[in-house]
Each structure stands twice: as structure tokens, then as C-alpha cells.
Amino acid sequence: MDFAAVYHKTTEQMSYALDEDHLVVNLKTGYDVKRVFIVHGDPYAAGILGGNERWSGQREEIIYQK
Numbered sequence: 001m002d003f004a005a006v007y008h009k010t011t012e013q014m015s016y017a018l019d020e021d022h023l024v025v026n027l028k029t030g031y032d033v034k035r036v037f038i039v040h041g042d043p044y045a046a047g048i049l050g051g052n053e054r055w056s057g058q059r060e061e062i063i064y065q066k
Contacts, residue, residue, distance in 0.1 A: 008030050025062075
């Protein structure tokens with residue numbers, strides 16, 4: 001996979017809240033990308049502020065495609 005072909009910026013066009021429970025994240029990729037996974041979660045709920053710097057998040061496959 002060509003990692004240079006993956007593009008995302010944290011701007012209004014590429015990521016925004018749809019409502020209180022849904023977030024839209026847009027990625028631009030090359031044609032060789034078959035699957036995409038997102039790792040999400042709240043690192044502060046895992047204790048990052050208390051010195052526990054280990055956070056793994058929750059991994060999910062993104063199945064929607066334009």
C-alpha cells in the first residue's frame with residue numbers, strides 16, 4: 001500500500017459532527033486500498049492524565065464507501 005496516497009485533515013470538510021452520536025470522517029485514498037479501520041475512544045477515560053500512558057482504543061472497520 002502506498003501510504004502517501006492516504007490523505008486526511010482535521011478540517012470542516014473532512015471531519016465533522018453529524019449529530020450528538022455520529023461523526024463523519026472522510027479519507028482520500030489510492031485505488032489499492034481494500035479496507036480501512038478506525039481506532040476511536042476517549043484516552044482520558046483510560047487514565048492518560050493520571051500517568052497511565054497506555055491507550056489502545058476500539059478498532060472498527062469502516063464499511064461505508066462513496
